[in-house]
Amino acid sequence: MKPDNFDMAVIKFDDRGLVPAIVQNVKDGAVLMMAWMNEESINLTFETGYTWFWSRSRQELWNKGATSGNLQKVVDMLYDCDGDTILIKVEVNGVACHTGAYSCFHNPMWK
Amino acid sequence: MKPDNFDMAVIKFDDRGLVPAIVQNVKDGAVLMMAWMNEESINLTFETGYTWFWSRSRQELWNKGATSGNLQKVVDMLYDCDGDTILIKVEVNGVACHTGAYSCFHNPMWK
Numbered sequence: 001m002k003p004d005n006f007d008m009a010v011i012k013f014d015d016r017g018l019v020p021a022i023v024q025n026v027k028d029g030a031v032l033m034m035a036w037m038n039e040e041s042i043n044l045t046f047e048t049g050y051t052w053f054w055s056r057s058r059q060e061l062w063n064k065g066a067t068s069g070n071l072q073k074v075v076d077m078l079y080d081c082d083g084d085t086i087l088i089k090v091e092v093n094g095v096a097c098h099t100g101a102y103s104c105f106h107n108p109m110w111k
Numbered sequence: 112m113k114p115d116n117f118d119m120a121v122i123k124f125d126d127r128g129l130v131p132a133i134v135q136n137v138k139d140g141a142v143l144m145m146a147w148m149n150e151e152s153i154n155l156t157f158e159t160g161y162t163w164f165w166s167r168s169r170q171e172l173w174n175k176g177a178t179s180g181n182l183q184k185v186v187d188m189l190y191d192c193d194g195d196t197i198l199i200k201v202e203v204n205g206v207a208c209h210t211g212a213y214s215c216f217h218n219p220m221w222k
Binding site: 001002003004006010020022024028029030031033034074075076077078079080081082083085086087097098099101104105106107108109110111 | 135
């Protein structure tokens with residue numbers, strides 16, 4: 001939940017009111033996905049203990065896993081040195097990607 | 112380096128021509144930083160084997176670590192399911208953050 005001394009003003013939202021949030025599996029360290037949060041989704045994450053994002057395509061608040069069942073339970077949350085990116089460490093039971101892949105990052109671009 | 116069959120068209124750059132790139136230490140799984148890449152910085156990363164980004168504050172190409180010495184050697188690079196975020200796995204010798212911290216993500220916002 002929200003730390004007592006946390007001030008939302010430390011987060012630098014972009015001109016759309018959004019900040020990128022990286023989701024990492026706390027157990028194996030895998031980076032699962034990147035999504036966008038607005039202030040309301042951060043507050044919903046604080047209140048519920050599960051990840052909430054802002055869907056840019058659907059233009060709505062999005063409780064990750066509410067449909068698929070693959071909810072992400074928040075274990076830790078950190079913001080970076082310049083306050084414009086968030087890292088969320090989660091416990092998960094299923095996959096992260098809507099394609100059925102374990103992580104959204106599954107397309108190679110290196111050899 | 113660039114895979115033979117990689118087509119830059121799979122990457123969805125935003126209206127500024129940028130895509131967020133998450134940098135992860137391949138050895139311990141730590142998420143070190145998030146920075147922005149344009150097409151030229153991706154090509155420089157392919158060509159040199161070290162991370163290049165686009166600095167939004169300085170409006171210039173940025174070879175991470177060129178000044179500090181903390182270069183990031185690319186081991187793997189993946190793009191996500193919708194092509195709008197990149198994950199770069201790197202080998203590093205020093206810290207990632209300009210503050211001297213190991214990771215840019217060192218400010219807690221969870222309890």
